[in-house]
Amino acid sequence: MSGNPTDLRVVRTKQAIRAALIALIEEKGFEAISVKDITERANINRGTFYSHYEDKFDLMDKCQEQLLKEMETKIVPNIPKLIEETKKHEAGPMPIAVLMPFFEFLHANQSFMKALLGPKGDAAFQVKMKECLNRGMFGPENAIFNADGLLVPPRYLASYIASAHIGVIQEWLNGGAIEPPEEIARIISAMTIHGPLFAAGIRKKR
Amino acid sequence: MSGNPTDLRVVRTKQAIRAALIALIEEKGFEAISVKDITERANINRGTFYSHYEDKFDLMDKCQEQLLKEMETKIVPNIPKLIEETKKHEAGPMPIAVLMPFFEFLHANQSFMKALLGPKGDAAFQVKMKECLNRGMFGPENAIFNADGLLVPPRYLASYIASAHIGVIQEWLNGGAIEPPEEIARIISAMTIHGPLFAAGIRKKR
């Protein structure tokens, strides 16, 4: 079994597999990919693949887990801060600065994020990412949304916000992530704070 | 080739295949399904499957197309009416009545919708459904969102709203669609009109 994670050969092989996976998901979607496809694209022997992963699902899981872990540990802790700031100056602009690490992370992992969130990607990953975002908003450090005065059940509020944000991110990545992360942070904030219809110019009153 | 769509045998077979597909997607996800799985579950001969569909992807496509067509032709024409109503009484409650056919359609097609939009479903279907919703909001009959005064680029507005709505629908279906369609229509409307943060009780001012 190939285990040593510092051995350059292992590092190289895993990188090649990962890159091949990303490219192939974008090309024909995860379900249409065979292990043979991956190893041919990565220029490695098929047997080598099986010494690192059980099958293509195992590979997918491990890649996603790594990504989500990074997302969670680096990004999510900021969300409570964000909501706190928002509460302070209620009518003011959103404190975008606190969102930036998240969007910069997405930008840095563009290709994989695009593949996973794209039309040929994985619906399960979207669910995991929503859970990740929701832990930030509804987690134990954060009693805000658990308070009274909600017009809607909390789980629908969470679904709405998380899905909306992921939707914008999908659109951003799908268009090649041309706009800088700050711009996307501003766009998302505007809609979540003021409501999408106000952002659309339909509801003028505030 | 088996073609006659009125022959009872054909109708029965296609129904069985479709039901098997839905059940299996929920159980192990589309990518893990084999044609053999489908025909065993449907209690039909494997050869029979191939006389109706090219492969499992063809089956999936045809089932989705049927669903989306129904969604589009029956539901989407109502959206312009909806926005018009919303503009009239700006601060009033959303005219939920006009949304009802859409949510009743979802409720009637619960099992398939749940399978397609669930964690083991198809990311491409979500994209198609978003496009369906967006055609309603940004279509030619409807110049509202093309007007000036947008705080954000229109495609991000569209992505935000469509994804948010689908997210709530996913949550609804995933929980067994316990709430009646009217309730979900009300919940979604509240968040889209007033903004999710207002609905959360965080932003009190209007």
Place this chain on the structure above:
DNA sequence: AACTAAAACGACAGTTTGTTTATTATCTTA
């Protein structure tokens, strides 16, 4: 430079696939 571990190679049986044949069952319609 020697040691060690990873990668390549080639072979294996077991599945699934898509196609085709002949046979049986069942629907339509006259």
Place this chain on the structure above:
DNA sequence: TAAGATAATAAACAAACTGTCGTTTTAGTT
């Protein structure tokens, strides 16, 4: 209701992919 048409079944096929092994070669580590 009987005759003819056609859909479904059953069984067999090569081709492709899978997951696993044992052996040999290559390359990184010390």
